[in-house]
Amino acid sequence: MATKHQDGTLLETRRAQIKPPPMFKVLLLNDDFTPMDFVIIVLQRFFRMDREHATRIMLKVHNEGKGVCGVFPRDVAATKVEQVTTFARSNQHPLACVMEEN
Ligand code: TYC
Numbered sequence: 442m443a444t445k446h447q448d449g450t451l452l453e454t455r456r457a458q459i460k461p462p463p464m465f466k467v468l469l470l471n472d473d474f475t476p477m478d479f480v481i482i483v484l485q486r487f488f489r490m491d492r493e494h495a496t497r498i499m500l501k502v503h504n505e506g507k508g509v510c511g512v513f514p515r516d517v518a519a520t521k522v523e524q525v526t527t528f529a530r531s532n533q534h535p536l537a538c539v540m541e542e543n
Contacts (some may be wrong), residue, residue, distance in 0.1 A: 463542055465518035467510045469502045469525075470537040472539055476505065479534055484510060512543055 469480065474513065476523075477499055484495035488510045501509040518540040529536035 462514050463538045464512050465515055466512050466543055467518050467521045467538065467540050468507050469498075469510055470539065471502050471506050472535050472537065475529070475534040475536040479529075479532065480536065483525055483528065483536065483538075487521055487528075510538075 469483070478501065480499040481492065481495045484490045484498055485492065488495075490498065496506050498510065511521070512518075522538050522540050525536070525538040529538070
């Protein structure tokens with residue numbers, strides 16, 4: 442955009458940044474070893490789901506291989522992945538949590 446000033450000078454200014462920030466899905470992946478109850482606890486603790494919602498998402502992951510836990514800005518999504526992975530490993534479970542751009 443060009444702005445004309447009273448003294449006749451032109452000032453080139455950048456176009457306003459109106460793009461929303463990129464968003465990232467956080468997903469859980471199925472495996473054969475992580476207990477169903479543990480996955481439900483993860484969804485309640487880190488994604489603030491009630492038990493009913495958490496159970497539905499856990500069963501979707503169990504039956505379809507993966508499921509979305511939520512959609513967040515990059516840094517929030519990365520923190521969720523790190524927290525879930527640390528919690529799973531500290532309980533000796535192989536649960537996989539990943540992020541992908543929406
Ligand atoms: N498939 C696991 C079982 O039968 C349960 C499970 C669900 C594991 C979701 C991981 O992300 C997962 N115990």
